Amino acid sequence: MTMVRQTRQRAAVIEVLQASRAHPDAAWIHAQVRAQLPSVSLGTVYRTLDALVRDGVVVTIERAGQATRYDYRHDGQDHHHAVCRSCGAIFDVAAEALPVIPTLGLPEGFQVTGVRLEFMGVCPTCAGTQNPAQAGVAQRNHH
Amino acid sequence: MTMVRQTRQRAAVIEVLQASRAHPDAAWIHAQVRAQLPSVSLGTVYRTLDALVRDGVVVTIERAGQATRYDYRHDGQDHHHAVCRSCGAIFDVAAEALPVIPTLGLPEGFQVTGVRLEFMGVCPTCAGTQNPAQAGVAQRNHH
């Protein structure tokens, strides 16, 4: 039987994740965790995040060439994202604001474990400016 | 004024894209293009694909650590995807099968240019087998 172990580093990663709604990436999470446990490696952060994603506790926003952003599902609440094409800022969109998406048109027998909905577009700041805002983890909802 | 030029390599990339509904990645597209124009570089393929994505002609499916898959929007028709977590197979889901998604709950002033909807889950083949199918470009809708 496989056995999942409760470790200090795993707890730290989860804690950082829960405390942030800024859609952090692995490197940022790593830095935060190191403030508590200086010896934790980036590899461990990645492995822990993978496990959390598999468990459905954490959701990812993946963009080619850019670091994956991780999003803790607070209270198991579903929500979706609006991603600015220009500056990379990510905004939360409450799932309640959207209708339940029926799983029609799927291949016969496909078992859905999660739905990912992303609105691509231009955020208010970038829409109004010539020079787009700088993307970053710290900066969020920059409007 | 910027000027977009019609080049042989760009035409070849578009042609390959239009001919395939298998959600190919850049390397596969490159190989196909080279069958016609052996000198075309992978860099050019990437640059061309980027332009097509910007123009909204092509849609991407991005997964961390894996190659981005490119999907030509035939007839400008919107459609979404079902991605198998186990083998990576990608299935098309007709947009008609889904309700129009209202853009409520978005940040004030966010201009939506595209919606990306992905059903994550397990495909019929992987659900029924212990050992998952091999993911690949050639293999599509393996049920």
Add this chain to the structure above:
DNA sequence: TTTAATGCAAACAATTTGCAGTAGA
């Protein structure tokens, strides 16, 4: 004790970029 989880560093792979040369307009 048993073996999952870790830290470290090296390996990998996808994508981007600088630059000199090519070819559309």
Add this chain to the structure above:
DNA sequence: TCTACTGCAAATTGTTTGCATTAAA
């Protein structure tokens, strides 16, 4: 002609992996 586009190769960068060690159960 003019300059967008190309090919090439090197550089980046996010992510994964092998292995000896540590620590949770």
